Amino acid sequence: MTDMATRDAYGNALIELGKINRDVVVLDADLSQSTKTHGFSQMFPDRFFNMGIAEQNLMAVAAGLARGGKIPFASTFAMFATGRAFEIIRNAISYPQLNVKIAATHAGITVGEDGASHQSVEDIALMRSIPGMVVLVPADATEAAGAIHAAAQWNGPVYIRLGRSKVPRLFEEGTPFRIGTAQVIREGSEVTLLACGIMTSAALEAAKILGKEGISAEVVNVSTIKPLDEETILASLGKTGCAVTAEEHSVLGGLGGAVAELAGTFCPVPLQRVGVKDRFGESGKPDELLKAYGLTSGEIAARAREAVSQKR
Numbered sequence: 001m002t003d004m005a006t007r008d009a010y011g012n013a014l015i016e017l018g019k020i021n022r023d024v025v026v027l028d029a030d031l032s033q034s035t036k037t038h039g040f041s042q043m044f045p046d047r048f049f050n051m052g053i054a055e056q057n058l059m060a061v062a063a064g065l066a067r068g069g070k071i072p073f074a075s076t077f078a079m080f081a082t083g084r085a086f087e088i089i090r091n092a093i094s095y096p097q098l099n100v101k102i103a104a105t106h107a108g109i110t111v112g113e114d115g116a117s118h119q120s121v122e123d124i125a126l127m128r129s130i131p132g133m134v135v136l137v138p139a140d141a142t143e144a145a146g147a148i149h150a151a152a153q154w155n156g157p158v159y160i161r162l163g164r165s166k167v168p169r170l171f172e173e174g175t176p177f178r179i180g181t182a183q184v185i186r187e188g189s190e191v192t193l194l195a196c197g198i199m200t201s202a203a204l205e206a207a208k209i210l211g212k213e214g215i216s217a218e219v220v221n222v223s224t225i226k227p228l229d230e231e232t233i234l235a236s237l238g239k240t241g242c243a244v245t246a247e248e249h250s251v252l253g254g255l256g257g258a259v260a261e262l263a264g265t266f267c268p269v270p271l272q273r274v275g276v277k278d279r280f281g282e283s284g285k286p287d288e289l290l291k292a293y294g295l296t297s298g299e300i301a302a303r304a305r306e307a308v309s310q311k312r
Helices: 006-020 038-043 055-067 078-083 086-094 123-128 141-153 199-212 230-240 255-266 286-292 297-311
Strands: 024-028 048-050 071-077 101-105 134-136 158-161 183-186 191-195 217-221 224-226 243-250 271-276
Touching: 006 024, 006 038, 006 101, 006 141, 024 038, 024 055, 038 048, 055 071, 055 078, 055 086, 071 078, 078 086, 078 101, 078 123, 101 141, 123 134, 123 158, 123 224, 123 243, 123 255, 134 141, 141 158, 183 199, 183 230, 191 199, 191 230, 191 255, 191 297, 199 217, 199 243, 199 297, 217 230, 224 255, 230 243, 230 255, 243 255, 243 297, 255 271, 271 297
Parallel strands: 024 048, 024 071, 071 101, 101 158, 134 158, 191 217, 191 243, 243 271
Antiparallel strands: 134 224, 183 217
């Protein structure tokens, strides 16, 4: 299986959905080549709407289409979807619980050379804070395609976080995606590595590093940030007694925040968080940025060793 960006999987999944469900419509903010919605626009021009660089209007029109019984996918970069259009998403989509799917691409620092203005490291926290909003962060192209199909069947607002860069394939094509479910993808007994998005593959690599040192790490892929799979996560924490979270997002308010809230309430254990440390992004090549910001398998392994030592 070849590496693929989750945004590319999104574009392919939209075309598949368009063929089987005439209620699916797509809106874009003049970025269809980048968000990969252009394929849908060519196949189904009567169901595609280029709203221009007007993200608030993009979300408001999506809300109106949902009121009319359509299943709108509203697409733009994560920075602009969640930043510029936050109030419309909150008041026009989530407050009335309309059936709008917000598919935001170019999330995180792996946007690369576009720099801090385009690198959204706050979007999970923003969307997670909105009542009734489902938040999905697929780990690879297979999960991204599954998440799009699952979102189309879900009745209510959904935020799907997608990336620009190619990521390793972790799951076989056709693997079912279930909203609200976390998956233990590697069994372990001494530390739990909880990851989402591109950091899931890094967590698996970290588990291999730790295994060579005699530390048994369990890896949990948390592709649904909200609603969080509390049962699976608490079961793993109870088994291992310590944890590390890993995300291409701020350590404030994302996966790390969600797990800290859950663990602090029901299963207090030593917890380390790998993510962006309360700072903006910067221009650079994706791989260089991941290293500079400590979003690596080596950093996850280092934090895991610390968590295990705190437990002992």
